[in-house]
Every structure is written in structure tokens, then in C-alpha cells.
Amino acid sequence: MSTSDGTVGTATKVVDNGPGGTRWDLVVMGDGYRRSELPKFHDDVEQFWAEVLQPTPPFDELWPAINVHRVDVTSTHSGADMPCNGVGPFRTFFDASYCDPIWGSGASEWLLTVNEPLAKQVARRAVPEWNVATVLVNAEAYGGSGSPEVAVASSGSVKLIGLHELGHSAFGLADEYDTPVPISVPGEPAEPNVTRNTNRATNKWRDLVEATTPMPTSCNSGCANCRPPTHPPPPDVVGTYEGALYKPCDLYRPFPDCYMRGNQAYCPVCARAIHRVLQACLP
Amino acid sequence: MDETPDREPVDTRRFPSSWRLTFRYDEDGTVELADREEVAMVAPGSPGPIRTDGEDYSGSWVELQDQQGRVLFDHVLHDPFRRLLAVHYPPGPRNQVVPGPPRPGEFTVVVPALPEATTAVVWSSPLEAEGRSEAAREVGRFPLPSGTRGTVDR
Numbered sequence: 314m315s316t317s318d319g320t321v322g323t324a325t326k327v328v329d330n331g332p333g334g335t336r337w338d339l340v341v342m343g344d345g346y347r348r349s350e351l352p353k354f355h356d357d358v359e360q361f362w363a364e365v366l367q368p369t370p371p372f373d374e375l376w377p378a379i380n381v382h383r384v385d386v387t388s389t390h391s392g393a394d395m396p397c398n399g400v401g402p403f404r405t406f407f408d409a410s411y412c413d414p415i416w417g418s419g420a421s422e423w424l425l426t427v428n429e430p431l432a433k434q435v436a437r438r439a440v441p442e443w444n445v446a447t448v449l450v451n452a453e454a455y456g457g458s459g460s461p462e463v464a465v466a467s468s469g470s471v472k473l474i475g476l477h478e479l480g481h482s483a484f485g486l487a488d489e490y491d492t493p494v495p496i497s498v499p500g501e502p503a504e505p506n507v508t509r510n511t512n513r514a515t516n517k518w519r520d521l522v523e524a525t526t527p528m529p530t531s532c533n534s535g536c537a538n539c540r541p542p543t544h545p546p547p548p549d550v551v552g553t554y555e556g557a558l559y560k561p562c563d564l565y566r567p568f569p570d571c572y573m574r575g576n577q578a579y580c581p582v583c584a585r586a587i588h589r590v591l592q593a594c595l596p
Numbered sequence: 597m598d599e600t601p602d603r604e605p606v607d608t609r610r611f612p613s614s615w616r617l618t619f620r621y622d623e624d625g626t627v628e629l630a631d632r633e634e635v636a637m638v639a640p641g642s643p644g645p646i647r648t649d650g651e652d653y654s655g656s657w658v659e660l661q662d663q664q665g666r667v668l669f670d671h672v673l674h675d676p677f678r679r680l681l682a683v684h685y686p687p688g689p690r691n692q693v694v695p696g697p698p699r700p701g702e703f704t705v706v707v708p709a710l711p712e713a714t715t716a717v718v719w720s721s722p723l724e725a726e727g728r729s730e731a732a733r734e735v736g737r738f739p740l741p742s743g744t745r746g747t748v749d750r
Contacts (some may be wrong), residue, residue: 415699
């Protein structure tokens with residue numbers, strides 16, 4: 314349950330699109346992989362970049378901007394703790410744990426966290442020009458988490474959770490789901506993909522809204538301030554759909570669904586934000 | 597709300613070196629610039645246009661200002677103080693967040709080493725979950741290159 318519970322091995326640039334420092338350098342590390350499981354870690358990393366990241370728009374067209382580095386971190390034990398179910402403790406390098414009690418009552422069995430300062434330290438030493446790190450945890454159970462520099466996902470849920478958490482960690486995207494958290498009112502969210510503003514002349518993604526798209530584009534029932542459109546909008550157009558940022562009313566997302574809300578592709582607004590971040594790293 | 601920005605973000609490709617700024621915060625909400633490392637790398641771009649009046653916005657971000665207080669670059673952050681914990685219910689898309697307890701921590705941003713930048717400013721909404729969508733305020737102002745301290749309201 315510390316750095317004595319594993320080793321940091323070699324760093325390998327598995328996707329090389331240019332010199333480090335001129336590209337967006339993503340570092341992928343593992344936790345809960347024993348030395349004998351390094352081949353599985355290598356397969357999991359390859360699956361992550363080749364089957365999840367690279368084919369996913371807009372990463373497909375931005376791929377020349379991206380380097381991927383794999384850092385072989387081994388652990389004494391395999392897997393991750395799940396103290397709420399009596400599983401573990403396991404001795405792993407980054408202390409991967411579902412439902413870690415340090416997170417208080419919010420620590421559900423789907424919250425998977427690691428020692429983030431340590432993950433950043435290892436990433437920085439291995440790849441000084443790193444931008445963002447992803448920790449793949451050798452576990453099948455669904456789970457993950459994200460901080461500004463480190464995205465965490467279990468190897469069994471990397472497609473959905475990995476892309477969502479990277480949206481937070483690397484691109485400053487907000488959650489678009491609306492399961493309520495008590496949040497009070499004023500202020501326009503700083504994030505590029507949520508808004509209070511349904512005015513087509515001033516909305517932050519107004520250039521992506523067709524003139525024929527009603528604004529707001531959809532309203533949730535019981536939300537007094539949203540005036541529903543008289544005609545339903547065409548499917549999958551950019552607009553303002555009520556329900557975002559943990560609030561069913563008065564906050565809007567740009568598209569019906571997106572990785573930042575559920576399990577659909579990044580919407581055009583999120584894709585543009587990703588593009589803006591990565592275009593500096595294109596050849 | 598009028599949210600029309602006045603200019604597009606700086607093109608970070610013009611600046612081959614960057615600063616990696618590490619901010620540390622404690623349970624009491626004190627923020628300090630713990631480390632400023634110059635790195636030979638191009639900073640990622642900003643995901644959107646520069647905000648022109650931080651008090652009209654909620655959330656968290658770091659911005660670089662020049663001597664006149666003009667915003668030169670900003671970097672939006674998702675919950676850098678780690679107060680909202682995402683819970684992903686299998687197999688998605690039913691997600692939610694829950695408030696986490698106050699804990700010390702740190703966050704890092706990579707920003708372009710702009711010659712005119714004299715100050716790094718951290719903005720944040722109040723940290724309690726109920727205040728997450730309240731207007732952000734300046735919680736730390738740090739001359740570059742030397743550091744100072746600031747405080748996040750609770």
C-alpha cells in the first residue's frame with residue numbers, strides 16, 4: 314500500500330507522433346499489475362489507445378498531435394481494494410481502491426481512486442513533458458475518477474469512464490448529467506460545454522446552432538423557467554437541452570447525449586473544445 | 597446573460613517553453629503556488645475563448661495576467677479542489693456526483709511562458725457543493741516568478 318509495494322520500470326513511447334514537448338504527451342500507467350501481468354498491462358494499454366482513444370472522434374483526426382507513453386509500474390498484488398465489500402487490502406503501488414473511506418460517504422463501490430500525487434510524481438519523472446496521466450487499474454469492476462491531471466479507470470470500464478474522465482482532466486469539460494446535487498444559482502459555468510444562456514445571439518456555442526433550431530431546444534418537465542419549443546427539433550442538432558451540471562432545471566447542455574453525460578460520442582461542442590486544446594500540438 | 601468574449605485565446609504554439617504551475621491547497625482553503633517549473637514544451641491551448649469578467653462565471657480556472665491586469669491566457673479546470681466525486685453506475689449512462697470531505701491536495705496546470713505575464717490568478721466558486729454554481733471569485737494571486745498565498749472562501 315505504498316511505493317514499497319511495487320516498482321517503477323521503463324517508460325516506452327508506444328505512440329510516437331513527434332518529439333516530446335511539441336505534442337500532447339499522454340502517460341499511461343498501471344496499478345494492481347504484478348510483474349507477471351505486465352504483458353496484460355501492455356495489452357490493456359494498446360487496447361486503450363488503439364481501440365478506444367484513436368478511433369474516437371475527434372481524437373481520430375487529432376491523432377498526429379498525440380504521443381502515448383507507457384510506464385511499466387508493477388505491484389506486489391493484483392487488483393484493487395474494495396473495502397466496502399471486504400475485498401483487500403492489496404499491496405499495490407498507487408493504492409488503487411474502490412469506495413476508499415477517505416472520501417467519506419461519497420465513496421461508493423464505483424468510485425475508483427489512486428494516490429494521485431504519487432501518480433503525478435511518477436509521470437513527471439518518467440516523461441518530463443507529460444500533459445495528462447491515465448492510470449489503468451487491473452480490475453474488471455466498473456469504476457473510475459478524474460482530477461485535473463490524472464484520469465483513473467478500471468481496465469474493465471476504460472471505454473466509457475476513461476473517455477469521460479479524460480474530458481475532465483485534459484479538456485476542462487463539465488459533467489452534463491443532471492442527477493441533482495443541491496446547487497444554488499447565479500453564474501455562467503466557465504466550462505465550454507454547459508451554459509445558462511439560451512439566447513442564440515450570445516450563447517457560447519451559438520456558431521454551431523442552426524437558425525432553425527429552437528432555443529431552448531428541450532425542457533425538462535417541472536422546470537418553470539424553460540419555455541418548450543412549439544415544434545420538436547430535428548434529432549441530434551446542437552442547441553440548448555435542459556439538464557446539465559447536476560441540475561435538471563436552468564442549466565443546459567449542447568446535445569442530447571455525449572460522453573460527458575452518458576455513453577454517446579463527444580458532442581460537437583465538446584469535440585471543438587478538445588480540438589482547441591490539442592491544435593497547438595498538431596504538426 | 598451576455599457572454600460574448602472579446603478575443604480568442606492566445607496561440608500557444610508561438611511559445612516553445614511553458615510553466616508548469618503547481619498549486620497546493622489545505623483543508624482551510626488556503627491556496628499557494630507551491631512550484632513553478634519552466635519546461636521545454638508547448639502548452640495545450642485553452643478550450644474556449646477567454647472570459648473577460650471572472651465575476652460573472654462559476655467554476656474554477658487559472659489565468660495569466662499582464663501588468664495592467666489584462667487576461668492573456670486561461671485554463672479551465674474541472675473541480676481542482678476535489679470536492680465533487682463522480683460515481684459512474686454500470687453500465688452507464690446513469691452518473692451522479694456526491695460531495696466529498698475537505699482534504700488537502702494540489703493541482704497542476706501547464707501554461708505558456710508569456711513574456712508579458714506577470715501574475716497567475718486562481719479563480720474558484722465557493723467550495724461547498726451548494727456554492728458550486730455561484731459566481732467565482734479570485735482566491736489566489738501569485739506574482740511570477742515568486743509565490744504568495746491566497747484563501748478560498750468556505
